[in-house]
Amino acid sequence: MHELKNDVEGPLALMERVFEAKGQLASEYPLVFRRGFGGRLVALDDERGVRSSCAVLPRTLVMAGVHWSAGLIGSVATDSDQRGRGLASQVLAEAERWLAEQGCLFALLWAEDPRFYLARGYRPVGSELDAVVDAAVAARLPIAPDIRPVVPSDAPAVHRHYMSQPYRADRTAEETQALLHCPGMQVLVAERDGRVAAYACLGRGRDLPNVVHEWGGDRTLVLALVREAFLASGADHVVVMGADNSSLVFAGLAAAGAKVHRGFLGLAKPLAGSLPSLASALAAQGGGTCHVESDGKVERCRWTGPAGSVHLDSNDLLDLLAGPRGTSEVLEQARRATGLAAAGLPLKPFLWGLDSI
Ligand SMILES: CC(C)(COP(=O)(O)OP(=O)(O)OC[C@H]1O[C@@H](n2cnc3c(N)ncnc32)[C@H](O)[C@@H]1OP(=O)(O)O)[C@@H](O)C(=O)NCCC(=O)NCCS
Structure with missing residues (x-):
């Protein structure tokens, strides 16, 4: 497994095959395939070449003055004769690891058929x-x-x-x-x-x-x-x-x-180590106080307002902050428990068409 920029040919050839892209992919996604831009390719290969791959791109999402670091994932592809062996799952995990290392709070992607991603912890976000x-x-x-x-x-x-x-x-x-x-x-x-x-x-x-x-x-x-x-x-x-x-x-x-x-905008998943930053984002946008607590195994955040506290994991935090279509059932429950209005939540992160990878 490796992360590439200088040697894009292997992943590009695989993606061209899988998506039948007629030689257009590199010019369609310059931020991924062209040197000097921030995108990378994650690839898994064997002696016959690249068998599974995806593109990654760290981005700052801007929402009326609020900035969040997100990691885009795109063009997830496995050679047709290699499918069902866990290759794309490994590539996705490696993409998430790399994006977390870059400081991204969550991974964000678009999928025509969401089942593969829903089974791997992704949930609808944004509007x-x-x-x-x-x-x-x-x-x-x-x-x-x-x-x-x-x-x-x-x-x-x-x-x-x-x-x-x-x-x-x-x-x-x-x-x-x-x-x-x-x-x-x-x-x-x-x-x-x-x-x-x-x-x-x-x-x-x-x-x-x-x-x-x-x-x-x-x-x-x-x-x-x-x-x-x-x-x-x-x-x-x-x-x-x-x-x-x-x-x-x-x-x-x-x-x-x-x-x-x-x-909704796309599917997202909080990345490893992001809970403290997501908790800070909640305190900044929703008011009250957020304390990160850990029992050595599970890390959670305790959000406290005038009426009481609620415990939230990183999935809850992402939903409160960016729930799909500007709604969040978790937020409604947390509002009742804490007594906080958190009127500006959920935010509605959005990316325009040229931002997608
Ligand atoms: C989706 C895809 C990347 C999976 O690759 P893979 O290496 O076979 O994946 P894994 O072996 O890790 O996992 C297999 C999973 O993919 C699911 N899957 C297979 N084909 C799929 C498809 N076209 N769309 C979504 N999921 C699919 C299987 O149901 C299985 O899910 P499960 O483990 O939750 O039951 C591969 O089928 C592919 O390249 N498809 C064409 C390109 C594509 O649609 N990419 C996603 C768009 S970004």
Whole structure:
């Protein structure tokens, strides 16, 4: 088992085979495969080469001024003739170990079929909104005169609009620039007074066809970009994805007749050693006091408020802090036990489409 950056060929070839990616994976995920960025590959090999692998990327999640360190995991793959022997389970465990070493509080991933991960301690977290835009909805969205495809010199403006989103990852300008070249993606910008005042990204590789998965800037222009993206897609509908706080854009889509759905962001699992940091995050966001207690085997946190205390393990803490769709049954019980309102919880961590690996 090893962690790689300089020798990406083995894992890349395996992932290309398993996901039938048509040679696109390296350009789809530059932060993982390109030197100079923070992603790594975890690989398990034998004498015939890499048999199981996944990608990892430490990220800081930003939530209206609150910062958490999370570790993204993606492209988990085992050669088809090697499946069912525990290889991906080992790779996943190694990925989690490495991310914990980097100081990440939890691992975060997306899965079409969640069973493999649910059986390995992952639970839904975070929140996102999705709106379905068809021809009837698009016809009611605003029209803007100065919409065009992105050009390389727009990258700093796109990055500025991304960074003004209150819920996102902490991305560098170089990362945004690299991500704007993802295959299978159309990026449109809207100008006002000769400046890029909004942008929207449609599609991305195999994961996000016909999805407007990242956008930013002026709200009316974003709605106009959604209209253009729908027309450019040639599909009978597109899905607009966004953070659960971006209510103005979703209110505009709903007013045009789009159905808006609230979903969870992804699947997450607290990493080894993260309980003290998760407990500090709870005290900071929820009030009261959090003491870490250990009987030598099990570590828990005691959260205390005016009405009493409640004991929480790291799964409870992650649920209180980032429960799916902004809800947490554990939080409701803890509120009753402690007498603390913890009104700002759960937070709603969100990552935009270009942040996923
Ligand atoms: C999912 C996958 C990585 C599992 O690899 P593996 O080396 O066989 O995994 P392990 O031997 O450690 O564990 C086998 C588990 O995978 C489950 N599994 C098999 N195929 C699966 C699939 N397509 N999706 C989800 N889980 C699957 C099995 O039910 C078994 O679960 P259990 O142990 O909880 O009963 C492998 O089947 C694969 O590469 N699939 C195609 C790519 C993919 O879907 N990747 C995940 C998306 S990020």
